[in-house]
Amino acid sequence: MKGTASGPAERSAVVREGFERHRFGWLDALPWLCVVLWFVLAPGYLPLGTQVIVMIIFTLSLDLALGYGGIETLGHAALFGLGAYGAGLYALHVSSEPISGLAAAALAGALAALLTGALILRTRGLTLVMLTLAVATLVAELASTWKSLTGGDDGLTGYQIAPLLGLFGFDLAGRTAYWYAAAALAVLFLVSRWLVNSPFGLTVRGIRDNPVRMRMMGVQVTRRLVMLYAISGAIAGVAGGLTAQVTKLVGLDVLGLGLSANVLIMLIIGGPGRLYGAFLGAAVFVILSDRAAAINPFHWLFALGLVLILVVRFAPSGLLGAAERAVAHALRRRA
Amino acid sequence: MRYLGTAATLLVDGIAFSMVLFLISIGMTVTLGIMRVVNLAHCAFAMAGGYLALALVQHASLGLMAALPIAVIGTMILGAVLEKTVYRWVYATSELGQILMTIGLTFLMIAAANLLFGSTLQTLPVPKPLAGTWEAGDVILSTYRGFLVLVAGAIAATLWAVMEYTDVGARLRAAVDNPRIARAVGINVPRVFAATFALGCGLAAIGGVLGTQMLPLEPWYALKYLVLVLMVVAVGGLGSIQGSFYAALLLGLIDTFGRYLVPALGAFLIYLAVVALLLWRPQGLFGRS
Numbered sequence: 001m002k003g004t005a006s007g008p009a010e011r012s013a014v015v016r017e018g019f020e021r022h023r024f025g026w027l028d029a030l031p032w033l034c035v036v037l038w039f040v041l042a043p044g045y046l047p048l049g050t051q052v053i054v055m056i057i058f059t060l061s062l063d064l065a066l067g068y069g070g071i072e073t074l075g076h077a078a079l080f081g082l083g084a085y086g087a088g089l090y091a092l093h094v095s096s097e098p099i100s101g102l103a104a105a106a107l108a109g110a111l112a113a114l115l116t117g118a119l120i121l122r123t124r125g126l127t128l129v130m131l132t133l134a135v136a137t138l139v140a141e142l143a144s145t146w147k148s149l150t151g152g153d154d155g156l157t158g159y160q161i162a163p164l165l166g167l168f169g170f171d172l173a174g175r176t177a178y179w180y181a182a183a184a185l186a187v188l189f190l191v192s193r194w195l196v197n198s199p200f201g202l203t204v205r206g207i208r209d210n211p212v213r214m215r216m217m218g219v220q221v222t223r224r225l226v227m228l229y230a231i232s233g234a235i236a237g238v239a240g241g242l243t244a245q246v247t248k249l250v251g252l253d254v255l256g257l258g259l260s261a262n263v264l265i266m267l268i269i270g271g272p273g274r275l276y277g278a279f280l281g282a283a284v285f286v287i288l289s290d291r292a293a294a295i296n297p298f299h300w301l302f303a304l305g306l307v308l309i310l311v312v313r314f315a316p317s318g319l320l321g322a323a324e325r326a327v328a329h330a331l332r333r334r335a
Numbered sequence: 336m337r338y339l340g341t342a343a344t345l346l347v348d349g350i351a352f353s354m355v356l357f358l359i360s361i362g363m364t365v366t367l368g369i370m371r372v373v374n375l376a377h378c379a380f381a382m383a384g385g386y387l388a389l390a391l392v393q394h395a396s397l398g399l400m401a402a403l404p405i406a407v408i409g410t411m412i413l414g415a416v417l418e419k420t421v422y423r424w425v426y427a428t429s430e431l432g433q434i435l436m437t438i439g440l441t442f443l444m445i446a447a448a449n450l451l452f453g454s455t456l457q458t459l460p461v462p463k464p465l466a467g468t469w470e471a472g473d474v475i476l477s478t479y480r481g482f483l484v485l486v487a488g489a490i491a492a493t494l495w496a497v498m499e500y501t502d503v504g505a506r507l508r509a510a511v512d513n514p515r516i517a518r519a520v521g522i523n524v525p526r527v528f529a530a531t532f533a534l535g536c537g538l539a540a541i542g543g544v545l546g547t548q549m550l551p552l553e554p555w556y557a558l559k560y561l562v563l564v565l566m567v568v569a570v571g572g573l574g575s576i577q578g579s580f581y582a583a584l585l586l587g588l589i590d591t592f593g594r595y596l597v598p599a600l601g602a603f604l605i606y607l608a609v610v611a612l613l614l615w616r617p618q619g620l621f622g623r624s
Contacts, residue, residue: 066431072430072431072434074434119614120614122617123617125430126367126371126373126430126569126573127569127613127617127618129373129430129434130565130566130569130613131610131613131614131617133562133565134566134569134606134609134610134613135610137562137606138603138606138607138609138610141602141603141606142603145599145600145603257558257562258558261438264434264435265435265438268431268435298445298446298449298450298454298554299446301442301443301445301446301449302442302443302446302447304439304442305438305439305440305441305442305443305445305446306439306443307439308435308436308438308439308442309421309424309436309439309440309443312424312428312432312435312436312439313424313428313436316428316429316432
């Protein structure tokens with residue numbers, strides 16, 4: 001969106017790019033091909049695959065808030081965690097039906113984002129980072145203190161999840177859970193894609209790039225950001241709800257600073273502001289951390305620290321951004 | 336009288352805890368104030384100081400007081416070296432990039448601490464003359480914590496005098512207030528900053544070494560207490576040492592008294608206070624908007 005097109009040829013290229021953004025190309029099939037291939041080739045690793053998909057959804061929600069809206073947050077786990085507790089409590093006290101449980105999780109995430117967002121999104125930059133961190137810590141402390149509701153350190157357990165649509169029970173191998181999560185991802189990805197290309201999506205991108213100018217143009221900046229944050233919260237809540245339903249356990253770590261930092265790292269490694277960055281970053285992160293943690297968690301931490309410093313330094317738009325640049329470079333050379 | 340005794344004990348404990356937080360937070364608030372650098376790795380320097388002292392106590396069989404200056408100087412050197420190398424990259428990136436890079440650096444230091452010292456909780460031994468308690472009627476005070484309050488008080492007073500009355504302090508204040516104008520009148524801002532960065536690491540190391548009774552050493556130290564220190568900095572106002580002092584006192588006392596008076600709420604109270612304070616004054620108690 002930056003820069004002005006000078007010649008008519010360039011301008012038409014910008015316009016064409018704007019229209020073609022909505023269209024699906026062959027490359028758009030790639031992630032879904034991976035989903036199917038994983039199921040066929042790694043049937044023993046379906047729980048890990050489900051975890052990857054859940055984290056993609058969570059990272060996608062952060063991409064909307066941070067990558068498109070410029071909301072810098074160190075507290076996104078609060079929205080994920082509240083979704084998880086929402087789904088867990090819904091299953092425990094209301095109904096074990098999974099899809100309405102996800103709706104409850106989305107509602108929990110969205111409401112939390114709406115309430116806190118209305119308070120804290122007036123601020124920007126460092127203060128906003130501190131406030132998101134403080135709010136998330138507050139929520140985590142509340143959950144650890146309110147033992148009668150959340151189970152405290154022991155976690156929330158003892159709930160059942162009814163078969164999906166009354167037909168597919170959640171099996172031990174995790175086949176149902178895998179396709180359930182993949183379906184949720186597909187729906188949420190389409191919604192996100194539509195959202196970021198809608199007038200609303202263009203508005204928040206404008207706010208990200210220049211909030212003062214957008215305010216001058218008559219955009220209600222804070223209100224738009226709160227709306228975006230609530231949508232992001234709903235999606236993060238669904239991710240949390242999926243975890244709660246699939247693992248049948250909600251621990252305090254779903255609200256922790258560790259998760260907030262990890263999701264940020266996933267997005268940055270993948271590349272913010274392009275939706276598919278969430279796919280790449282979450283997949284790389286979850287799979288590697290699963291393998292590395294089995295060997296030695298501190299070695300993983302060392303590698304992660306190193307990768308983080310190098311990615312920010314040498315590939316600030318993430319792996320996907322670096323790949324895009326490499327492809328563009330190769331195409332230009334050929335032309 | 337019994338209540339008075341409890342209140343006095345809590346007061347000294349709370350102030351001692353506050354002073355440890357204050358010592359660790361000075362470096363961070365100055366970094367944020369001058370360079371607008373979000374240095375999330377700052378707590379790792381307090382941890383580095385603590386572990387250095389631990390190594391000296393365990394392997395060179397030095398006393399705590401003998402190990403302290405060596406650990407502090409060691410941490411300052413570590414800080415200065417990192418400032419000249421990795422932090423060059425940190426300065427050059429965006430705010431979000433700084434957060435991520437310094438988290439990365441924290442991860443590296445956590446992994447290093449685990450490799451060298453293992454993952455168990457460790458505390459440094461209290462020197463003999465400072466062990467035990469000091470009693471007057473019902474008032475029972477830990478000698479070590481009283482000592483901690485005195486030391487930190489002395490450091491705070493010295494810092495204040497240096498900031499207020501010396502040329503160095505004036506340069507630093509000018510650099511915090513307006514780096515561009517400070518540069519224009521001939522102050523070498525990067526050098527002031529490098530010196531302050533090292534000094535901040537040293538002060539954090541003092542907090543790390545002396546505070547192990549309250550904040551025991553472990554590899555996760557660097558992340559575990561980060562939130563607390565960040566909150567002191569944010570509530571005090573970015574770049575304000577005085578603000579950090581009062582914020583540390585306020586939060587330390589709220590936490591200590593809160594945990595004693597309403598144990599059911601645990602650490603909840605302090606975060607509630609922080610959110611309320613930041614919403615009331617987003618620029619912090621002593622920060623300028």
